[in-house]
Amino acid sequence: MTILDVARKNGVRIPTLCHESALEPYGACRICVVEVEGARAPVASCCVPAAQGMAVRTETPRIQRARRAIIELLLSDHPEDCLSCEKAGACSLQEYAYEFGARKSRYPSAEKHNYAALDDNPFYVRDYNKCILCGRCVRTCAEVQGDCVIDFAHRGYDTAVSTPINRGLIESQCVLCGNCVQSCPVGALTEKKSIRMGRSWEMEKVRTTCPYCGVGCQQWLHVKDGKIVKVTGVKNAEPNRGRLCVKGRFGYDFIYSEERLKTPLIREGDAFREATWDEALDLTADKIKEIIKKHGPDAVAGVSCARSINEDSYNMQKLFRSVFKTNNIDHCARV
Amino acid sequence: MAGLATSFGSGAMTNSFNEFSSAKLFLIIGSNMTEAHPVAATLVKNAVVNRGARMILIDPRAHRLAEFADIHCRLNVGSDIALLNGIMHVLIAENLYDKDYVENFTENFEALKAKAAEYPPERASAISGVSADTIRAAARMLASANAAMVIYTLGITEHVCGTHNVMSVANLQMLLGNVGLKGGGVNPLRGQNNVQGACDMGALPNVFPGYQRVEDAAVRAKFEKAWDVKELPGKEGLKSPAMLELAKSGNVKALWIFGENLANSEPDISHVERCLESCEFLVCQDIFPTETTRFADVIFPAAAWSENEGTFTSSERRVNMTRAASKAPGAAMPNWWIFKQIAKRFGQEWKPDSAQEIWDNEVSALAPALAGIKYHRLTNDGIQWPCPSIDHPGTGFLHKDGKFTRGKGLFTPVDWVPPAEIPDEEYPFVLSTGRRLTHYHTRTQTGRCQGFDDVLGEESADISPEDAERLGVSGGEKVRVCSRRGSVEVKAKVTKEVPPGLVWMAFHFREGCANWLTNAAFDSITQTAEYKACAVSVEKI
The missing domain is CATH 3.40.228.10 (Dimethylsulfoxide Reductase, domain 2)
Structure with a gap:
């Protein structure tokens, strides 16, 4: 266990930027520095193993000065964009700048990056002007997603996260899972579908289960005014531990399609006409009664849905067995 | 299974x-x-x-x-x-x-x-x-x-x-x-979020919820009592391929398709469409118009994922909550409600009036492996069945200490048999099919989400570099893939993923759907179709 692990386990708060519990310790941002008795300089608590009898101070004036300096240096090369930044309210840099009273004006003449925002895929935007080089996206891609699609390119001040030969995500092996977006502590990576759809503090979070494959990933639906505006993976949940794939993370907006069926429909010749529930239900019941009367219950058959909830399938098989009196009920399971 | x-x-x-x-x-x-x-x-x-x-x-x-x-x-x-x-x-x-x-x-x-x-x-x-x-x-x-x-x-x-x-x-x-x-x-x-659950719920022709066999008179008596009905049928019902077949021959008169797009997802689309066309009365219940609803006589509009509360059961037998976040559009209603209204018109008043009441009062009361799973326990990470009692934590892995559900594990020696259709001179390639990352099934969902068609906008035929060279085809050029059932024109994708002699396709797009080509040959036990092997020819257009 590291000093940070022990502190968190015992309810002692230490700020972190590059640290994420799902990733190996990294020690890039140094915001988690603490003083260890006997050590010459402050140490990064995320990387140093805790030892028996170790005396650690997490909030000394020296530590606070160091943390503020780190944030101020980061701010010196960060756009003054909090007013319209998507991450406002959920941004670690913003949170710590406030906490440590860090002002950007401390280094007024610092050089500033001016990258073009990268909009090379349908699902998320990469604005590396906001990047703090914490490496969480890079390490998430390698250690969590297991794909190693992005890494740091160039050196020193020019260091930036890049795809191979900077050719863009679509040309790379990126699978657009967006797990990097979820791990980004600042506004460098942003889900496109969420842009200007609401502030983080306006969202209600609803926990649910992904509607795609059979893994059963746990999702947070970020809901504003009854509409899903973002989906993230639930950290520490089984089985996905915060991870999602491209469909689970970005494939939620089909429910708002204008093409949804909104009213019962009854065939008239080659077309359909809109009907009330009573009309459609009566017609269906009458027709099935007539068929059962004429041809017996086994002239009726049904295919249930492998995407809908258990309770729907239960009621459908109950309808076929207890009402129609046939076991002609099946669905697509063939594994 | x-x-x-x-x-x-x-x-x-x-x-x-x-x-x-x-x-x-x-x-x-x-x-x-x-x-x-x-x-x-x-x-x-x-x-x-x-x-x-x-x-x-x-x-x-x-x-x-x-x-x-x-x-x-x-x-x-x-x-x-x-x-x-x-x-x-x-x-x-x-x-x-x-x-x-x-x-x-x-x-x-x-x-x-x-x-x-x-x-x-x-x-x-x-x-x-x-x-x-x-x-x-x-x-x-x-x-x-x-x-x-x-x-x-x-x-x-x-x-x-x-x-x-x-x-x-x-x-x-x-x-x-x-x-x-x-x-x-x-x-x-499992390929779909709730295939496991649909099985568990008895949406199968041979078992009631909880895999209790319909032939068993004691099981039937149990459900007759619970559902307050007489004479539940004891004969195993039809599997879905047989339903389609019998709809075509006129023995199945009414077919009710709930949330499946059989006209794209079943093998040999032309054949499936003839079956659907011949059905006297077709009810479809769905969230979108699909290639299948075109054949319907009545279409019921259903609430979708995140529009009502309920449970999914994942591949690992984990029963999870799915919760409501949005309202269903227009007059769309939960699926369980629709079935309940039909039952009512046959004179049966079903008491449960929410997914929770259905689960807590019926499903978990009737299926022994789910007996301990109640909604109030389904917070956080859900529960894995078997969970026989309310204080049971659920089961991570089955058959512990060599104790199989059936007693002893049964070795069932089996012989290799070739696929039903193998390549010949006229159709020299093997076609195998599957899914691609960016789409899901017949795209009823992902095709209506922004961005997915931009990443993958059409079907392709994946062929090996060796075959591509032999056929004189470069990646992105159109080829015609033909089987005994039909033909499609799609772009060739030349990739080392595929060995020589194999063509690989998916079924996400109506245009170029692999199921115009696939063979409606079935496993004799489960009636699973042989999507993974049929014979095709490939030519450059």
Whole structure:
């Protein structure tokens, strides 16, 4: 266990930027520095193993000065964009700048990056002007997603996260899972579908289960005014531990399609006409009664849905067995 | 499912996803996990890359997982049983199998031994195209691990011998003593979020909820009492391919299709559409108009995912909550409500008036393995069945200590048979089908989400560089792929993933859908269609 692990386990708060519990310790941002008795300089608590009898101070004036300096240096090369930044309210840099009273004006003449925002895929935007080089996206891609699609390119001040030969995500092996977006502590990576759809503090979070494959990933639906505006993976949940794939993370907006069926429909010749529930239900019941009367219950058959909830399938098989009196009920399971 | 039910007594993933990260050796057969079950694949990749787990991949295609495999058995399509029998031959001949386990916890070993004896590596190699040395190496690697975990998907089940393929995998894992322990087992990954649940709920022609057989009079009496009805039918019903067939011949008069797009997802689309057309009365219940609803007489608009509360059951038998976040559009209603209204018109008043009441008062009261699962317990990570009582924590892996659901594990020796349709002069290629990462099924959902069509906008025929050169085709050029059932014109995608002689396609797009070509030949036990093998020709247009 590291000093940070022990502190968190015992309810002692230490700020972190590059640290994420799902990733190996990294020690890039140094915001988690603490003083260890006997050590010459402050140490990064995320990387140093805790030892028996170790005396650690997490909030000394020296530590606070160091943390503020780190944030101020980061701010010196960060756009003054909090007013319209998507991450406002959920941004670690913003949170710590406030906490440590860090002002950007401390280094007024610092050089500033001016990258073009990268909009090379349908699902998320990469604005590396906001990047703090914490490496969480890079390490998430390698250690969590297991794909190693992005890494740091160039050196020193020019260091930036890049795809191979900077050719863009679509040309790379990126699978657009967006797990990097979820791990980004600042506004460098942003889900496109969420842009200007609401502030983080306006969202209600609803926990649910992904509607795609059979893994059963746990999702947070970020809901504003009854509409899903973002989906993230639930950290520490089984089985996905915060991870999602491209469909689970970005494939939620089909429910708002204008093409949804909104009213019962009854065939008239080659077309359909809109009907009330009573009309459609009566017609269906009458027709099935007539068929059962004429041809017996086994002239009726049904295919249930492998995407809908258990309770729907239960009621459908109950309808076929207890009402129609046939076991002609099946669905697509063939594994 | 029938395969595992025969061998072990229950058909579901024996183990859990969280065991992937501690597994020592994976045997992945017929599963393109990185595209079809991407998050589960990350757990496998993590185990290999971060923890040094080994992997044997059995798949004709060198898909993404091949990069992570120690041994890739690139077998000929449909030769799985020959290969697995070959591996078992080596295990038995070299005395590498788990004798204690076989003796104590299984039965019918002698028959398996005799069958495996018929498949020396050289014969298995001749059938499967995997070298005899590789077969031996795979067998020895399997024997060297404390436990190996088998993961499979539709790559072995969507064959005329699908059930036998599954039994063969079960044979192998019992022979190795790998069933009933953590990090082992036989693990079918379900393709859809609630296939497991639909099975559990008895949306199957032979069982009530909780896999209680319809032929059993005592079971019927139990449900008659619970549902307050008389004379529940005791004869096994029709499986869905037979329903379609009988709709065409006029024996099935009314067909009710709930949330499935059979007109794209079933093999041989032209045939399926003729069946749907012939049906006297077709009810469709869905969230979108689909290729299937075109044939309907009545269409019911349903509430979708996130528009009502309920439960899904994942591949690992985990019952999870799905919760409401949005309102259903217009007059769309929950599906359970629609069925209830029809029952009412037949004079049955069903009491439960919410998903929770259906589950708590009926499902979990009637299915013993779900008896301990109630909504109030389904916070956080849900519960894995079997969960027989309210204080039971749920079950991570099945058949613990060699105690199989059916008693002893049953070896079921099986013989290799070729696919129903094999290449000939006129149709010299094998067509195999599957799913691609960016779309889901027939795109009723992903086709209506922003961005997905931008990433993948059309179907392609994946062919090997060797075949592309022979046919004079470059990537992106159009080809015509024909089978005895139909033909499609799609762009060729030239990729080393595919071995020479194989064409690989998906069924996400109506245009160029693989199911215009696939063969409606079925496994005789489960009636699973042979989506993974038919014969086609390919020509440049």
